[in-house]
Amino acid sequence: MTDMKYLFEPQSIAVIGASLDTSKIGYKVLENIILGGYRGKVYPINPRSGEMLGHPAFKDLEDVNAAIDLACIVIPARFVFDAVRKCAKKRVKTALIITSGFSEVGNITEEKKITAYAREHGVRILGPNIFGVYSAKASLNATFGTRDVIAGNVAIITQSGALGASMIGKTAVENIGLSAMVSVGNKADIDESELLDYLITHDQTKIILIYVEGVKEGERLIKALNETTKKKPVVVIKSGRSAKGAIAAASHTGSLAGADEVFDALVRQYGVLRAEDIRDAFDWCKFLSNNPMPKGEHTVIITNGGGIGVMTADACEKYGVKLYDDLPALNGIFSGVVPDFGSTKNPIDLTGQATTAEFDGALDVALHNDNIDAVITLLSEVAVFDSENMPELIKKYYPQYKEKGKPILFSCLGGDKVQNCINSYHGSGHPVYGGAYESVSCLGAMYRYYNYLANRSEEIALADIPKKAIEEIVRKAREDKRHFLLAHEAQAIMKAAGIPAPQSRVARTLDEAVQYSGEIGYPVVMKIASKDIIHKSDAGGVALDLENSNEVIDAYQAIMQSCRTYNPSAKIEGVDVLEMARPGTELIIGARRDKIFGPIVMFGLGGIYVEVMKDISFRAFPLNHHEITNMIKEVRSYPLLLGVRGEKKKDIDGIMDTIIKLGTIIKRCEAISDIEINPLVAYEEGEGVKALDVRILLLKGER
């Protein structure tokens, strides 16, 4: 038995802190376990012993003369450590610490002490600060939430106990059947990643819904999500979208990579469906768990109202649902069932004169046509429409479509009869909705997952980089007690990795600056070379487009004087003399070791306004060419790369190559925390790219 199996399918449970006081959580948990239909052994633990809800209670865990798989701890925080110690002695496999009052209120030491002890003695901990666990397979409801849980195929993992308890109630109202529900609370030991690893192969679970507030070990979570979404859809609700402080970071990548932006990009990368709120999440779960995955992307809208048809087409555009647009084929399919004054273009308009009989005809041909993969049915209550027959129509076609492997959705708009029809299907699992956007949002979520599965690739894009040479440059910087590389060192890394960069040399005197400028060829750029001056432009340490020796001489004086004034104690090594690159499209490519999610890469429109425009995208590892293409296409400025106003297409292969190389460096060279090229100038297709300014930061502390 794996650790998680003891959590979801325990043979025996002890409730430490079981109570007969109905106002206590210790009573509610015991009551839910016993009356919820749990078939294993139950041992209430209470100092007063006696009998509790028909089960003999024990004064102490040690008094139980049998093996215990799961212990629910519902006693005050100050007694929890002692209880865990007893669990260890009793060889309890998993302890559910429902009790709160630990790290969530600053009591971190106690939580760490409990976790360390449990880990040392082989007891797994769920929580603390949770509302419990529900497992349909074991008919186990070890929570203090409602007992009216419907068994089904949706598993919910929630970080919030209170929200979890209310979600259990909501699932009952919505008639969403649960296979499991786990509250992870403070995640002292068991977290979402481990639960996902278990749920991947959990036969009863078809779809997983996760509510996350904060991510602790993002890299592990991403890996688990990646594995899970290969097999089943995952819907995530994460709060804290706006929790981004104005933190000054040493790199743009750092300041742009707010926790939520990165989380959002990464979950999308791995096919996770992120919902804005619980309503969307529940709608998607219900739809995905009750409907077949489509075989293709040809969606057809069948309507009896032109306006609602157009509105639904707009919703399809918004949610990425592709409408079948082969007009001759559509005409061939529907001309027999659409009146002459209707339309066989998609939306298929049966006109306001259509009754359920006309819908019946249209749904029947759509059902049997293999070129149609999904159908959105819009039923508007116009004068001649026989609303009373709507339920029959839905009842007839939903199972047939399901059997055929085609999703079908019904959006119904009208008065009492229509509303009654919607209400009658509420909670039934039938895809019947009141609004067009509501229904298309569900189909959109399904297609996002469909496309993810269709395009996912096991390829891992890594470049061949000279790790030793890069580490040698890093080592020298560390010897100099620096946490960043000087420009010429960063350029050397670009050269070693094969990322094109302008020619450059460090001039220590004016004579050398003039000499090197001549050798490199005018025009040139000069930048101060000093470990003590990071913000070169702010210090007046940059001069561009120097076209002759006189301009080099003036610029050299200006740079030296300005930088000495800016930081009189700065150790100035000289000036970097660089080839002035010809103009192109300025991009930013960054790679950083995110504290939560590990190595990530960033791509976007570069230049000085990067933080204002925020036209960027992120990806995590493993990277592949498909995902890199997606991340490039994702930015709003993507058309610039395709060429606008008569410009030619830019060298997208060169950009991809640079992203892969930067990603490989950050992945393989652990001493580097951030690399940023801004700008990376992209030239026309076939002419490559050039890294004009490179900033490399090192991890603090020895590596």
Add this chain to the structure above:
Amino acid sequence: MKKIVVASMRKNAGKTSVIVGIAKALHEKIGYMKPFGDRLFYRKKRLWDYDSALITHIFNLEENPEEMSIGFDPSKLRYMYDTESIKKKLHEVISKIGKDKATVFVEGGKDIGYGISVNLDAISLAQFIDGKLLIVISGDDDTILDDINLFKKCLHMTNINFGGVIVNKVRDVQDFKDIYLPGIMDMGIKVIGIIPSREELTHFSVNYLAERLLAKVITGEGGLRNTVKTILIGAMSPSTALSTPGFHEGNKVVITGGDRSDMILAALETDTAGIILTGNILPPQNIISKASERNVPLLSVPLDTYQTAKQIENIEPLLTKDDADKIVLWEQLVQEYLNVTEIRKD
């Protein structure tokens, strides 16, 4: 064409301001150059000295400020000139700048020895162009006496046309005349002016501060001309700050961290000329909006509070082209406390 070389024994003695005052008082066409620039401006591949640009603006000079300096860094001067060629270059520039001018002022580097290794120190300049050397001296009384003594020794070693000493920023002119002047005269040093210090000449604008600190103006552009009289560091709690009398004085600039919203708000509640936000950290938008409403400039700088305060400590209250009142005051001071007739002498 008269050629007057204005030098000082130490930096920040007030050479440029004295030149402005004298030039105004002379009421004649003047020219100006600063062969070895030390207050450099570099924009769009053009390089000029702050003082040259200032005087060009005040006196509507036709010449380009870039032509008024030969170099700014010894590296260039060593690379391009030897003693002879620098003399030649100096004459070339002065003949161009001095064309149709009654007087050309040649300002020396920051102190008397500045530029000596590249032959552009004040004494070399006076010798090369055969100009009259005026020495501006300022500081406390002992420093002034030390400097005059040192200069007298230099004078013995050189063959120059010495025009006299101007003692600047003197706290009590009459006291100075009574106590020190007789001794200086006995040394054979000609004193042609003793100019009193004036507090208003030490003030500057928030804009000037922003430019000197290379600060980004986040908001409150309308208040950039506010006069700065005092600088406070907002490290304490807002309640302590608000109970400190100095915090309620007007024309103050408060230096505080960009994340100290409490202190920024406290400063905005009182009469504040500007706020310097250190550490490149921006406050929340509502605070920025409040500063904007009150027209109080918020200046963001990358340095920490200590380094910023240190930089401000080193800022000299230079004249700017917008300081019309100060320029008028300098003319008055020169006319009242300086022997302009002596300067007029060829």
